[in-house]
Amino acid sequence: VSARDWPDIAGELTPEGHRLPVRVYYEDTDFSGLVYHASYVRFLERGRSDFLRLLGIGHREFAAEPGAPAFAVRRMTVEFHRPARIDDLVMVETSVQEITGSRLILRQAVTRGADRLVEAEVTVVVVDQSGRPRRIPALARDRLTGSASPPA
C-alpha cells in the first residue's frame, strides 16, 4: 500500500491551505453520545500533520535536517460550537494565519457540510532536540507562505 494508491489519505492542498476528511469512529465518542472534546484536538493534529506532509516539510524531512528540529504546539485556543456524532464524516480545515521567524499560527476548523463545529487557533514553534526554540527553516517558511511550491 502506498499513498499513491489511496490519494485522499492525506487530504488535499487548497488555495486556503489544506483540508482532510476524518471519519468519526467509536473511539472518538463518549457516553454523552457525542464526540469527546479531546478527540477534536487529535483531529486538528492530523490536519496539521497532513498539511505539512503534503508541503514536503513533515517529520521525516525535518528529522533529516541538522539538529533534527521538530514542530511543537505552544498554545491553542479551541471553541466548541456544535457536536459531531458517530459515523459523521467531518472536514479538518487548516490555514496559515501568521508566520514569524520562530512562530507559526494556524487557523483550523472542523466542519460538517456548511456547519462549523469547532474552531481553533494553534501556535506552533520549532524546537531542537533539547527542546530549545529555533528559527523555522527557510524551506518550511517559504512553502507555508506559498512563496515556494510544494513538491510535485
Place this chain on the structure above:
Amino acid sequence: VSARDWPDIAGELTPEGHRLPVRVYYEDTDFSGLVYHASYVRFLERGRSDFLRLLGIGHREFAAEPGAPAFAVRRMTVEFHRPARIDDLVMVETSVQEITGSRLILRQAVTRGADRLVEAEVTVVVVDQSGRPRRIPALARDRLTGSASPPA
C-alpha cells in the same frame, strides 16, 4: 463533504472481505518511538466499522431496527509481530472466519506492504439495549456470508 467526494474514506470491499488504509499519527505512537499496542486495537475497530458500513449493516441501520441491536466485542486475540512507526500508511484487512446464529468471528490483520505487523481474531456478538445477546439479524448474516449483495 460526503463519502461520495472521498470514496476511499471507508476503504473498500474485497473478495476476502474489506481493507482500510490507516495513517499513523502522533496520537498513535508512544515514547518507545513505535505505535502503542492499544492503537492497533483502535485501528482494528475502524476496519470492522467500515466493513459493516460498506455492507449496509452499520450502526445507523442497526439502530433503526426493532430493539436497537448493536454489535459488541466479546473476545479478541491479538498477536504483535512487528512494529509500525509514525507516518506509516498501514492497511487493516478484515474477513469473516465463522458466523453462527449469535456469534461472528472475524480475522483481522494490520499490514504494511508485504509485512503482517499484527494479526487478530475478534469475536463479536449482537446485543439488545439491555446488553442481552440476541440472534444476528438475517440481512446482516446474509451480507456477511456473501449470500446477499451489499447496497449499491
Place this chain on the structure above:
Amino acid sequence: VSARDWPDIAGELTPEGHRLPVRVYYEDTDFSGLVYHASYVRFLERGRSDFLRLLGIGHREFAAEPGAPAFAVRRMTVEFHRPARIDDLVMVETSVQEITGSRLILRQAVTRGADRLVEAEVTVVVVDQSGRPRRIPALARDRLTGSASPPA
C-alpha cells in the same frame, strides 16, 4: 473496591479548588518521547470531573435532576510551557475563575513539583439533553463558589 478504600483516587479539595495526582503512562506519550499534547487535555478533564465529584455535583447527581442537565466544554485555551515524560507523577490543579448564571470559567494547571508545565482556561456551560444552554443549577453554583459546603 470503593472510593473509601482508595481515598486519594479522586484527588482532594483545597482552599483554591481541587488537585488530582496523575501518573504518566505509555498511552500518554508519543514518539517524541514526551507527553502528547492532547493527553494533557484528557488530564484536565479528569481534574474537572473529580472536582465536581467531590463537590457532589458530578454526572450522577446531575443526571438525576429534571431535564438531565450536563456540563459541556464551550471553549478552552491551553498553554504548553514544559513537557512531562513517561513515569512522571504530575498534579492537575483546578480552581473557579468566574461563574455567571450560565457559564463557569475554570483555571487549570498541570504541575510537576514547582514547575508549571501546562496552564489552561476552560469555559464550561450547562446544557439540557437537546444541547440547549440552561442556567447552572443553584446547588452547583453555591458549591462552586464555596457558599455551600460539599457533602460530608
Place this chain on the structure above:
Amino acid sequence: VSARDWPDIAGELTPEGHRLPVRVYYEDTDFSGLVYHASYVRFLERGRSDFLRLLGIGHREFAAEPGAPAFAVRRMTVEFHRPARIDDLVMVETSVQEITGSRLILRQAVTRGADRLVEAEVTVVVVDQSGRPRRIPALARDRLTGSASPPA
C-alpha cells in the same frame, strides 16, 4: 508531589501480584454509554506498568541497564464479560502466570466489586533497542517469581 505523598497512586503489591484502582472518565467511554473496549487495554497496561514499578523493574531501571532493554507485548487475549460505566471505580488485577527465559505471561482482570468484567492473558517479551528479543534480566525474573524481594 511525590509518590510518597500519594501512596495509592501506583496501586499495591498483593500476595497474588498487584492491584491498581482505576477511575472511569469521559475519555474511556463511547457513544454506547459503556466503556470503549480498547480502554480496557489501556487499563491493563497501567496495571502492568505499576506492577513493574513497585517491583523496582520499571522503564527507568531497565533503561539504565546495558543495551537499554524494554518490555514489549507480543500477544494478548482479552475476554469482555460485562461492561463498566462512567464514574465506576474498577480494579486492575495482575499476576504472573508463567515465566521462561525470554517470555513472561501475565493473567490480568478488571473487576468491579465481586464482578469480573474483563479477563486477559498477556505475553510480554524483553527486546533490545533494535527490537530483537533477549533474555529477561535476572533481577526482574527473581522479583517477578517472588524469589527476590521488591525494593523497600
